[in-house]
Structure formats: structure tokens, C-alpha cells
Amino acid sequence: ETGVTQTPRHLVMGMTNKxxxxxxxxxxxxxxxxxxxxAKKPLELMFVYNFKEQTENNSVPSRFSxxxxxxSHLFLHLHTLQxxxxxxxxxxxxxxxxxxxxxxxxTRLTVL
Amino acid sequence: GQNIDQPTxxxxxEGAIVQINCTYQTSGFNGLFWYQQHAGEAPTFLSYNVLDxxxxxxxxxxxLSRSKGYSYLLLKELQMKDSASxxxxxxxxxxxxxxxxxxxxxxxxxxxx
Numbered sequence: 365e366t367g368v369t370q371t372p373r374h375l376v377m378g379m380t381n382k383x384x385x386x387x388x389x390x391x392x393x394x395x396x397x398x399x400x401x402x403a404k405k406p407l408e409l410m411f412v413y414n415f416k417e418q419t420e421n422n423s424v425p426s427r428f429s430x431x432x433x434x435x436s437h438l439f440l441h442l443h444t445l446q447x448x449x450x451x452x453x454x455x456x457x458x459x460x461x462x463x464x465x466x467x468x469x470x471t472r473l474t475v476l
Numbered sequence: 477g478q479n480i481d482q483p484t485x486x487x488x489x490e491g492a493i494v495q496i497n498c499t500y501q502t503s504g505f506n507g508l509f510w511y512q513q514h515a516g517e518a519p520t521f522l523s524y525n526v527l528d529x530x531x532x533x534x535x536x537x538x539x540l541s542r543s544k545g546y547s548y549l550l551l552k553e554l555q556m557k558d559s560a561s562x563x564x565x566x567x568x569x570x571x572x573x574x575x576x577x578x579x580x581x582x583x584x585x586x587x588x589x
Binding site: 463 | 565
């Protein structure tokens with residue numbers, strides 16, 4: 365398998381649930397990213413990991429908790445989300461100092 | 477703060493040429509990117525400009541003027557499959573801590589027969 369993969373592709377959860385999104389890249393990159401894409405809003409950067417270290421937390425609420433156990437895997441742990449958190453969550457990876465980011469297919473999250 | 481503006485929607489005819497503009501006001505500048513995103517799919521990289529001028533890649537070209545805070549994406553010989561959203565993004569500092577991009581809202585291009 366090549367590129368950037370994300371699971372699950374679709375997720376429906378209640379506000380009291382705890383779930384995790386998973387991202388895996390097979391490109392040998394050292395930087396990984398979480399983005400949120402809501403309807404009619406720009407793509408928003410949430411978190412950046414560079415060589416497994418978090419280098420950016422873009423004022424994201426604590427109900428979103430990222431984890432990067434190694435350079436190939438990235439998780440986004442979700443708990444007590446709100447309906448306005450419903451969006452497409454995209455993972456991306458790149459070489460640490462590269463130009464191009466490669467995006468995964470995204471997880472479509474619906475919070476009821 | 478960061479501000480990136482691009483038109484919300486554009487319509488063009490198959491075979492024609494279309495130019496999608498992007499203006500930006502950012503605290504720093506270390507490159508401008510264009511991505512294509514088809515409905516329901518992930519964004520894919522199209523082009524990168526860091527110096528002033530035109531970068532050509534097949535039917536797609538991207539231009540940058542740093543003094544004007546302005547870029548455009550030029551699509552030639554439009555095809556129906558070019559119907560997609562085109563995202564302009566700016567990297568505002570050196571990528572030593574990762575490529576942190578700020579995206580515009582995207583321009584939805586509809587190509588008609």
C-alpha cells in the first residue's frame with residue numbers, strides 16, 4: 365500500500381463518545397499534519413508533527429488530542445465533541461523541509 | 477494575522493483558458509502553493525512558487541508577485557475533469573519545523589461543454 369491512508373473513512377459519534385482517527389503514511393516522510401475542512405471554510409491546520417515532535421498546535425480545543433508514536437503513524441483522539449466539530453479531517457505528510465504535502469482521503473466525521 | 481483571498485466560484489468553457497487569482501497578506505512569506513481538490517477527494521499538489529515569475533507545468537502555470545502579494549493559477553485547454561476546487565496556500569516561514577500552510581477558502585471551478 366502506498367501514499368497516505370486514513371481510517372475510518374466515515375464516523376458518526378455522540379457527544380459523549382471517545383473515538384480515534386488513524387493516519388498512516390508509506391512515503392518515508394518525517395512531518396505529518398492534521399487539518400480540519402468544514403463546509404464553506406478554509407482548510408484549517410490543527411497540528412504538526414516533525415520527527416515525531418509536535419511543533420504546532422493551532423489553538424485547537426483540548427477535546428482533540430493528537431498522538432504520533434512514530435514517523436509513519438498519526439492519531440487524533442476525540443472526546444466530548446460538539447456538533448460544530450462535524451467536518452472532514454484530513455491527514456497529510458511531507459518531507460520535513462519539503463514543499464509538497466501529500467493528503468490522505470480524509471475521515472468524514474459527524475457529531476450528533 | 478493571515479489573510480488569503482480568492483474568488484469563491486468561477487465558470488469557464490471546455491477548451492478555454494481560465495485564470496484564478498489569489499491575494500495574500502501574511503506575517504511572513506516562504507512560498508505559495510496551489511492545490512486541486514475534486515469533490516469528495518483529498519487535495520493534490522499542483523504548483524509551488526517562492527520567487528517572482530511564472531512556473532509552467534503542462535496545461536497549468538502559476539505566477540507570483542511577492543511585492544504585490546499576488547498569485548494566479550492559469551489553466552489552459554480546459555477539460556471537463558478540471559472541474560474542481562483550487563486552493564491557494566501560503567507558507568509564512570522557513571520549513572525547518574514542518575510545512576505549515578495557511579489556506580484560502582478555495583475557488584470552485586465549473587467547466588461547461
